Amino acid sequence: MDAVVTGSSPSSADALKAAGNAELGSAEFAAIANIMQRDARIHLTPAKITLVQSRLSRRLRAHGLSTFRDYVQMVGADAEERAAMIVALTTNHTHFFRENHHFEHLCRTAMPWLQDRARRQPVRIWSAGCSSGEEVYTIAMCLLGTSSASASWLRQGDVRLLATDLAPHVVASAAKGVYSAETVAPIPAAYRDQWMRQVGPDYVMVEEARALVTARVLNLFDAWPMRQQYDVIFCRNVMIYFDDAAKAELEARFVDMLAPGGYLYIGHSERLIGAATKAMSNCGQTIYVKHGGRT
Ligand SMILES: C[S@@+](CC[C@H](N)C(=O)[O-])C[C@H]1O[C@@H](n2cnc3c(N)ncnc32)[C@H](O)[C@@H]1O
Structure with missing residues (x-):
């Protein structure tokens, strides 16, 4: 924890x-x-x-x-x-494929919906409180799959991943996408071999993966510059640091930012409170779907 x-x-x-x-x-x-x-x-x-x-x-x-x-x-x-x-005074602990059940849900349940949407409209995914980028690149690798062919839907559509954090040094790491051998150890070899290349002792996300990601400094309690709605939001192991009023406020803003049918993934010890509980249904372990998207 x-x-x-x-x-x-x-x-x-x-x-x-x-x-x-x-x-x-x-x-x-x-x-x-x-x-x-x-x-x-x-x-x-x-x-x-x-x-x-x-x-x-x-x-x-x-x-x-x-x-x-x-x-x-x-x-x-x-x-x-x-x-x-x-x-x-922030803790930036993170790792690739952390809380893997979220990525299993993303691959199996959210992906078909995202792929269908990508045929018609832009798809937007946000890693809010991204730390050094392991979370957003895990999402990227899930979307890319394990081969060039499985990534073709991303080339054909307008799919973008936003990674934000209030700490500039971790955002700079996320933008670079360079990780030590120890850090990449949890990545299944099929993903790592396809989407990272070894440079000296480190592993670098290949351009196709990096190009999906925009990393920005953002305090979650400031105004959000994004104009469009998001299809998926990950905000994991961030809200544990906030009191209930701040959690409720932030979660209500996530609900507003999500498209109907969009998914919110939160950390293992977190829960929804306040207005967000009325607009979202639980659809997995710490996974929520916004009402109104599917029949
Ligand atoms: C423990 S890390 C979680 C990283 C990743 N989401 C994960 O679960 O592996 C928490 C991150 O939240 C960021 N954070 C804390 N308060 C924040 C705030 N008010 N706005 C934006 N980021 C914040 C910290 O800088 C830190 O990088």
């Missing part, structure tokens, strides 16, 4: 002190938690204090600051550092 910041033991707090890190007091933690809630809707409970201290100590050192008081003052006045702080 992922977490933005996980709890840590008293011994790790001692280790932090011994390493010369500044101590994070409750007032400064509360100020940081407020900024996280306001700007990214990320909810930090007091149990995260040691990890927040650990993650931000590097930021203090980078600015030559010795107290969190000074750092909090700095982020209050400096939007760039505020953004860097938010990024430092």
